[in-house]
Amino acid sequence: MTGTSAGAVLTGLADIRGWQEDLYRHLHQHPELSHQEHRTAAAVAERLRAAGLDIREGIGGTGVVGLLRNGDGPTVLLRADMDALPVREETGLPYASTTVATDLDGHEVPVMHACGHDVHVACLVGAAALLAEATDSWAGTLVVLFQPAEELGDGARRMVDDGLAALVGDVDVALAQHVLPMPSGVVGTRPGPVLSAADSMRITVHGRGAHGSMPQAAVDPVVLASMIVVRLQTVVSREVAPTDPAVLTVGSIHGGAKSNVIDDHAVLELNIRSYSEQTREAILAAVRRIVTAECQASGSPQEPEFEMFDRFPPTHNDAAATALVRAAFDTHFGHRAQDLPLQSASEDFSDVPEALGVPYTYWGIGGVDPEVYRAAEEAGRISQDVPVNHSPAFGPVLQPTLDTGTEALVVAALAWLAPGPVS
Numbered sequence: 001m002t003g004t005s006a007g008a009v010l011t012g013l014a015d016i017r018g019w020q021e022d023l024y025r026h027l028h029q030h031p032e033l034s035h036q037e038h039r040t041a042a043a044v045a046e047r048l049r050a051a052g053l054d055i056r057e058g059i060g061g062t063g064v065v066g067l068l069r070n071g072d073g074p075t076v077l078l079r080a081d082m083d084a085l086p087v088r089e090e091t092g093l094p095y096a097s098t099t100v101a102t103d104l105d106g107h108e109v110p111v112m113h114a115c116g117h118d119v120h121v122a123c124l125v126g127a128a129a130l131l132a133e134a135t136d137s138w139a140g141t142l143v144v145l146f147q148p149a150e151e152l153g154d155g156a157r158r159m160v161d162d163g164l165a166a167l168v169g170d171v172d173v174a175l176a177q178h179v180l181p182m183p184s185g186v187v188g189t190r191p192g193p194v195l196s197a198a199d200s201m202r203i204t205v206h207g208r209g210a211h212g213s214m215p216q217a218a219v220d221p222v223v224l225a226s227m228i229v230v231r232l233q234t235v236v237s238r239e240v241a242p243t244d245p246a247v248l249t250v251g252s253i254h255g256g257a258k259s260n261v262i263d264d265h266a267v268l269e270l271n272i273r274s275y276s277e278q279t280r281e282a283i284l285a286a287v288r289r290i291v292t293a294e295c296q297a298s299g300s301p302q303e304p305e306f307e308m309f310d311r312f313p314p315t316h317n318d319a320a321a322t323a324l325v326r327a328a329f330d331t332h333f334g335h336r337a338q339d340l341p342l343q344s345a346s347e348d349f350s351d352v353p354e355a356l357g358v359p360y361t362y363w364g365i366g367g368v369d370p371e372v373y374r375a376a377e378e379a380g381r382i383s384q385d386v387p388v389n390h391s392p393a394f395g396p397v398l399q400p401t402l403d404t405g406t407e408a409l410v411v412a413a414l415a416w417l418a419p420g421p422v423s
Helices: 013-029 038-050 117-133 155-161 164-168 221-239 277-298 319-336 351-356 370-378 401-414
Strands: 054-059 063-070 075-081 100-102 108-110 138-147 173-183 187-189 192-195 197-206 246-255 265-274 305-312 315-317 337-339 360-368
Touching: 013 038, 013 117, 013 401, 038 054, 038 063, 038 117, 038 138, 054 164, 063 117, 063 155, 063 164, 075 117, 075 351, 075 401, 117 138, 117 173, 117 401, 138 155, 138 164, 155 164, 155 351, 164 351, 173 187, 173 319, 173 351, 173 370, 173 401, 187 319, 197 221, 197 277, 221 246, 221 265, 221 277, 246 277, 265 277, 315 319, 315 360, 319 337, 319 360, 319 401, 360 370, 360 401
Parallel strands: 075 138, 075 173, 173 360, 187 337
Antiparallel strands: 054 063, 063 138, 100 108, 187 360, 192 315, 197 265, 197 305, 246 265
């Protein structure tokens, strides 16, 4: 594989900046929940079609795929996610969202692009337009994939199950990026583990109901659930090596409805983050073992019930692909190309390259005003003063975030795409 200079392709950046910023503001002001990204998908398809790409819509629900075949050469897949979150925006931006929508459970919720997927979409549409305008500078096939429902962890898999492999054909590499609470203008890469796997589990434990004044007649599920919560704190601290990052959080516990009634069941919901399949399976097994043992110790009349949901795969960057992208970033961005710290968040992007059987790499771009970040850093208040993804105050600065994300996608793609003819 060989790359070509990005300079000729990126000369058009100034020409697209106006409509790209307008597109970003429109997407931010009109966010859509997972599996409801109809207007977003339509806007994407319209822009890609105008740039000359071959468009396929409705993949996996609302997914969009654009193909640009430009002679012989490698095939590069670039991906962006499109969905927003049920969060009420508090950024104060002039284009802040006031959208309210009905979620999949029928609840009316506020909607906000609190994770920056609007940045991802605008950057990828822009990168596709630039590459389509400069086809004499590269050769091969460009695949741009706009994915629904990343926040639910099933959007990538739905596209795969809807025939993605047959649609895109043989792919050489898959690439993706995410805006993060780092200084805008910075790009960060990392080989190997970069995002954690995530597993959510709902556990129902059973007791025997009784009057609150007669506990001797009951098996109290609230006490049982409390013992489980305490014991689960030992899984990471005592069963996982200190050098192996992992998180186990009990985020929800429900039992009983009245102060003087002992209920007959309690429900716990917990979330597990891990970076290897071995650790993931070990933690899940430990949870089941502890819950089962505590139920037996309490004399529970029924076995506990376990339900898995919201599962995300780990993101493990291919070393060779990451090295190639990092070298291209070093050349183009200079000191702004940096190492990306290990992230505890999760993604479903890797379901795409895993299904296609191709290497992938996933990098971060900064979205925080550099002066704001620098002031927070000097004050030792980054955690307090820099809003993170999923915060109602998360609002990436428009520039140089869009320029940097667009450049990163173009530069990374050109690390594989063959050079165009020499004039």
